[in-house]
Amino acid sequence: MLSKNQGKFVRTIKPFQYGIFSSKALDFFDNSDAFLNILHGSVRSSKTINANVRWLNFIANSPHDKFLLTGKTRDTIERNVIEDLISMIHGKLYYNYDKYDGYIDIGDKRTYIVGFNDEGATSRIQGMTVAGWYGDEAATAPESAIKMAMSRCSLSGAQIFLTMNPDSPYHYIYKQYITNQELRKKGTVKVWHFTLEDNPNLAPEYVENLKSLYHASKLQYDRYILGRWVIAEGAIYDKFVESENTFRYRPKLHDINICCDYGVSTVTTFGVMGIHRDPEGNSYYLLEETYYDAEVMGVAQSDDERVDDIVTLQDRYKLDNNNTLFLPHDAASLKTACEKDSRVKMKIKTYTPDVNEDIGTIQRLIATRRFKIHVNCKNSIEQAQTYSWDKKAQAKGKDMPLKQDDHCPDMWRGGICGPMKTAKKQIYHASRRVKI
Ligand SMILES: Nc1ncnc2c1ncn2[C@@H]1O[C@H](COP(=O)(O)OP(=O)(O)OP(=O)(O)O)[C@@H](O)[C@H]1O
Ligand SMILES: [Mg+2]
Structure with missing residues (x-):
């Protein structure tokens, strides 16, 4: 007081x-x-x-x-x-x-x-x-x-x-x-x-x-509610049910952002993430995904080609500087390429994940059907069901997702947790203005 x-x-x-x-x-x-x-x-x-x-x-x-x-x-x-x-x-x-x-x-x-x-x-x-x-x-x-x-x-x-x-x-x-x-x-x-x-x-x-x-x-239930020392095993998003966590028709949205997982010689995937705001808790809709697998294509994508993909999505969804492009923390060269390209109108932010905290957030959204994926986003739907804990890391006492077919789950994080963390920061700064 x-x-x-x-x-x-x-x-x-x-x-x-x-x-x-x-x-x-x-x-x-x-x-x-x-x-x-x-x-x-x-x-x-x-x-x-x-x-x-x-x-x-x-x-x-x-x-x-x-x-x-x-x-x-x-x-x-x-x-x-x-x-x-x-x-x-x-x-x-x-x-x-x-x-x-x-x-x-x-x-x-x-x-x-x-x-x-x-x-x-x-x-x-x-x-x-x-x-x-x-x-x-x-x-x-x-x-x-x-x-x-x-x-x-x-x-x-x-x-x-x-x-x-x-x-x-x-x-x-x-x-x-x-x-x-x-x-x-x-x-x-x-x-x-x-x-x-x-x-x-x-x-x-x-x-x-x-x-x-x-x-x-x-x-989390076993550890934090029952107080048990248990390993993280099996599928991470085990509450994902395809019929409940996918959608066909676009709902009313209040905000749309683009998010990304970036790999120089592996996969680069972009997602268009819509947010439906609700005082009871926002819902997140993955409207579209791109998925470029350099190993399958036999040639790595250049940053300029990636910027082309971003601009195509940006223009298709009529996004401008009211919308944000969340790039992963390890995509420095792509960030520079976006900043240099005058076609990119969106705000550009770097998203640094907190892997296990973000997983907990997305698990809750999936379980309460507040994260849904468009039926055409085949890679995201597949990886939502195969994304798993890494058994070898567990044996060393660490909870880590397996670094395999994890590109879409990594891509969603910026689109879901990025805007959440930005909002939290704003509330924090506003509260600091009170003299104590
Ligand atoms: N003897 C007590 N008298 C009054 N309030 C108590 C008492 N013991 C615990 N509480 C209240 O219960 C709540 C939880 O207690 P506490 O923070 O000690 O839990 P904890 O086990 O340390 O939780 P966490 O694992 O989340 O840190 C707090 O609001 C605390 O004030
Ligand atoms: Mg405590």
């Missing part, structure tokens, strides 16, 4: 409204005396709140005064951990939070804050010696950073508290710690598995909504 103080807007900090702690949470408070204490499981299952309470208790009772808090980035650490930590201590304990220098002092204890996705993170903790480490979203961190942080906890009585959602069962944290019976028998590692039932503070309607949000993807 914002209130005015001496002409400036300041954020009012509301004290944390404690609800119910489940019996699993109480067990974690009482028994988390191992060197490495891991809370893993479903989203929203109270892992972070329980870790926060335990962390405050841990640092208060430690004879030392230097600790470490990590997460994906300093921004996510602030949102996921610091805001609740502050609302738990505000008005009760002295604190000083400095996001930019990366620390929070609580009483006379200093906790350094490091984002493991931020550049140079591992080197920043390299020389540190701390008496404890709280790692939020630890499964998203590189193994080297986790190992480095562990080695920093060398002061007597040091303890580690990690929270995370499940990933692949080949993930190093799952293999080396969660399922390591030797370390668990010795009491070096202790593990608590949380599911939505372990958080009695969530409204039943919220839980239902959460479940339906993840329903589109079996993988």
Whole structure:
């Protein structure tokens, strides 16, 4: 909540409204005396709140005064951990939070804050010696950073508290710690598995909504709702049903953009993506695709020929600078060729994918029939059904699509996720104009 103080807007900090702690949470408070204490499981299952309470208790009772808090980035650490930590201590304990220098002092204890996705993170903790480490979203961190942080906890009585959602069962944290019976028998590692039932503070309607949000993807449902470490297997868009996800007659559209997947000596494909806007959620229609396979044709296409394809589509759909051409991040020479060619009237943007996040978005659209492909787009219809997870990458703990017949799914991303991300950025910039 914002209130005015001496002409400036300041954020009012509301004290944390404690609800119910489940019996699993109480067990974690009482028994988390191992060197490495891991809370893993479903989203929203109270892992972070329980870790926060335990962390405050841990640092208060430690004879030392230097600790470490990590997460994906300093921004996510602030949102996921610091805001609740502050609302738990505000008005009760002295604190000083400095996001930019990366620390929070609580009483006379200093906790350094490091984002493991931020550049140079591992080197920043390299020389540190701390008496404890709280790692939020630890499964998203590189193994080297986790190992480095562990080695920093060398002061007597040091303890580690990690929270995370499940990933692949080949993930190093799952293999080396969660399922390591030797370390668990010795009491070096202790593990608590949380599911939505372990958080009695969530409204039943919220839980239902959460479940339906993840329903589109079996993988995400199993990991984020059921809290299981399972592999991504089989077809990625397994909810695609040809009769439901294709269309013949063009619906009413509010926007049309062109998207692309680019391969110098493989396939270059362009798509014309129509958007039907709806406050309940937009729908996306692939109206047309081009597909040039250099291996089949026996000769690579030049960038000038690709620009010709773009201009043909642009003119056929009467597109101009109200429409956008989303080019992939690795198509620098094609971008230059488009910028030089005065026939290209559309805005040109580079789209950098977030592969697994984009897959999740498209899975939801396919499952809710909000992404449809024109019956004439044969390659897209085929690849929607054959696009699969890569088994070899899974064995190394990574979720990756197989790099085979993936050109159309890669092409759709810019047309679907490109406009979504542009809209999100605009909302973010507008909200930054509020003085806090
Ligand atoms: N003891 C509690 N009292 C009041 N609210 C709680 C309590 N435990 C959890 N909550 C609330 O439940 C929600 C989810 O909790 P939390 O963020 O700890 O879950 P999580 O398991 O860390 O989720 P994620 O995996 O998404 O990070 C939050 O809104 C949190 O404030
Ligand atoms: Mg959390």
